[in-house]
Amino acid sequence: MTSIIKSDIFRIKKGxxxxxxxxxxxVIIIITGINMFNSRSGxxxxxxxxxxxxxxxxxANGAQFVQQMRDDGLFPFFILAFAVAVLGADYSAGTIxxxxxxxVDRKKVYFAKCITGFLCCLIYTLVCLIVSCIAGVILFGFGxxxxxxxxxxxxxxxxxxxxxxxxxxxxNGLLVFTKKTSITIASxxxxxxxxxxxxxQIYQLFPNAEWLKLCDPLSAFSLxxxxxxxxxxxVGMVLLFWIILDAILLFLGMRxxxxxxxx
Amino acid sequence: MQETILKTNDLTKKYSGGAGIRTINxxxxxxxxxxxxxxNGAGKTTLLRIITSLIHPTSxxxxxxxxxxxxxxxxxxxxxxxxxxxxxxxxxMTARENLEYYHIQREIADTNEIERVLKLVNxxxxxxxxxxxxxxxxxxxxxxxxxxxxxxxxLILDEPINGLDPSGMIEFREIISKLNQxxxxxxxxxxxxxxxxxxxxxxxxxIHQGKLIKEFTKEELEKNTQGYITMKVSSAVKAGEIxxxxxxxERFEVHSTEEIRLFDCHKDSSKVIxxxxxxxxxxxxxxxxxxxxxxxxxxVIDEIA
Numbered sequence: 001m002t003s004i005i006k007s008d009i010f011r012i013k014k015g016x017x018x019x020x021x022x023x024x025x026x027v028i029i030i031i032t033g034i035n036m037f038n039s040r041s042g043x044x045x046x047x048x049x050x051x052x053x054x055x056x057x058x059x060a061n062g063a064q065f066v067q068q069m070r071d072d073g074l075f076p077f078f079i080l081a082f083a084v085a086v087l088g089a090d091y092s093a094g095t096i097x098x099x100x101x102x103x104v105d106r107k108k109v110y111f112a113k114c115i116t117g118f119l120c121c122l123i124y125t126l127v128c129l130i131v132s133c134i135a136g137v138i139l140f141g142f143g144x145x146x147x148x149x150x151x152x153x154x155x156x157x158x159x160x161x162x163x164x165x166x167x168x169x170x171x172n173g174l175l176v177f178t179k180k181t182s183i184t185i186a187s188x189x190x191x192x193x194x195x196x197x198x199x200x201q202i203y204q205l206f207p208n209a210e211w212l213k214l215c216d217p218l219s220a221f222s223l224x225x226x227x228x229x230x231x232x233x234x235v236g237m238v239l240l241f242w243i244i245l246d247a248i249l250l251f252l253g254m255r256x257x258x259x260x261x262x263x
Numbered sequence: 264m265q266e267t268i269l270k271t272n273d274l275t276k277k278y279s280g281g282a283g284i285r286t287i288n289x290x291x292x293x294x295x296x297x298x299x300x301x302x303n304g305a306g307k308t309t310l311l312r313i314i315t316s317l318i319h320p321t322s323x324x325x326x327x328x329x330x331x332x333x334x335x336x337x338x339x340x341x342x343x344x345x346x347x348x349x350x351x352x353x354x355x356m357t358a359r360e361n362l363e364y365y366h367i368q369r370e371i372a373d374t375n376e377i378e379r380v381l382k383l384v385n386x387x388x389x390x391x392x393x394x395x396x397x398x399x400x401x402x403x404x405x406x407x408x409x410x411x412x413x414x415x416x417x418l419i420l421d422e423p424i425n426g427l428d429p430s431g432m433i434e435f436r437e438i439i440s441k442l443n444q445x446x447x448x449x450x451x452x453x454x455x456x457x458x459x460x461x462x463x464x465x466x467x468x469x470i471h472q473g474k475l476i477k478e479f480t481k482e483e484l485e486k487n488t489q490g491y492i493t494m495k496v497s498s499a500v501k502a503g504e505i506x507x508x509x510x511x512x513e514r515f516e517v518h519s520t521e522e523i524r525l526f527d528c529h530k531d532s533s534k535v536i537x538x539x540x541x542x543x544x545x546x547x548x549x550x551x552x553x554x555x556x557x558x559x560x561x562x563v564i565d566e567i568a
Contacts, residue, residue: 098409
């Protein structure tokens with residue numbers, strides 16, 4: 001399994017798709033930071049700032065900026081790019097035949113692809129964290145960095161793991177079902193829009209379970225980026241929801257991947 | 264007795280569309296170059312896909328390197344190198360990078376392996392040219408390079424000659440023969456270009472409408488395709504009577520009232536002519552008719568039809 005992950009990392013390094021997503025993430029952070037900085041001095045901001053960060057309060061210091069950047073509403077969309085780059089490329093290039101005629105244990109291959117996608121998410125998070133730290137310090141100063149803040153970010157990172165796995169599993173699952181990158185992208189985007197409506201409808205059935213409204217990917221990412229502001233039960237239930245969803249999605253994806261004919 | 268590398272037992276694959284394969288029983292012995300012949304849609308690729316586990320059979324099973332249990336088959340399949348249909352690689356990567364990907368993936372220890380296979384298929388000078396800039400022939404060569412990377416014991420090649428130019432075909436034939444003779448690699452190869460197949464294969468299997476209808480060796484093929492001499496004579500019936508007293512009746516055939524066919528008489532045809540002439544049979548002309556693998560294939564298919 002390690003060799004499959006290593007080879008995919010080799011390929012990702014050679015390609016530009018994942019690198020572009022990383023660059024996009026970094027650029028968004030830098031532009032948002034600059035726009036926030038300009039807004040503070042009365043110049044106002046345009047572009048990314050207007051949509052992504054206008055609603056945010058202006059950071060008082062570097063640490064607050066880092067914290068605000070953790071609430072990255074675009075990340076769920078970016079995760080699909082990782083799934084597509086790792087597993088989707090195999091389908092679109094037809095190289096799946098080369099891999100599966102050699103590695104007959106398809107469960108291993110599928111898990112390896114999911115792990116590679118997950119690693120991309122982690123690296124993306126770390127890269128964005130480093131960039132937001134540097135940008136935050138340059139633009140808003142050293143203030144606010146404390147042990148509590150660092151431990152919160154680390155906890156948040158760990159808590160986000162089920163979400164990363166889940167989103168990769170959704171992307172890979174869609175690829176395995178459709179075998180087409182274009183259909184996968186369309187379904188994924190539609191899914192991201194529909195998901196909150198579905199969880200809201202379920203919430204209507206169980207009005208006491210308010211946490212249900214936070215289970216969709218965008219809300220869940222937002223919740224986890226500020227987990228300490230929510231009741232512990234909400235955080236726990238959202239995580240449980242995603243852990244169960246991960247298990248179901250991974251099982252289904254793996255099953256279809258293992259049993260499908262590669263034509 | 265030669266070791267059996269591959270054995271299929273009543274292998275069947277049904278598709279919703281109807282085609283597929285039906286109860287295929289075939290065996291591949293170590294050192295064979297098995298030529299797999301069939302029309303489009305006959306089921307060749309389906310069988311090759313099942314052997315390489317790309318698709319699952321509806322029923323039946325196969326033994327690879329004497330392993331039939333699922334866990335053992337997983338290991339056994341790692342001893343196969345395969346190229347199924349048009350070679351697929353990452354389009355924006357070079358030949359070397361593409362092979363490097365599989366070199367890492369398959370944990371091949373030999374660091375010179377990529378250079379070795381690229382040299383073998385004559386792609387060692389492609390430099391920074393990306394796969395999507397390759398010609399069809401180059402793509403085929405790269406597919407072959409991947410298939411032989413890591414020294415497989417069984418090589419499965421589906422239509423590997425497609426797109427190769429004449430010199431490419433000759434090179435390909437040489438590579439196949441070299442791998443078979445020097446490394447004792449068993450090769451299962453399907454191709455539409457039967458004239459090429461006839462030059463490398465040692466055993467053949469004809470698949471028609473999903474069924475393996477005939478298997479034969481190179482020697483049997485030679486025997487069945489040695490051709491005949493056709494003679495236009497004044498009376499074929501009378502000529503037949505004359506010849507039956509002098510030779511085995513299996514060696515000639517009265518084809519029509521004026522045509523007689525002589526089999527296995529290439530060396531002593533002058534004696535036949537002499538005998539017929541001395542018995543008053545006029546010979547208007549004679550021709551040597553050659554049969555190749557294509558003719559034989561069509562003949563076998565026609566027999567079934």
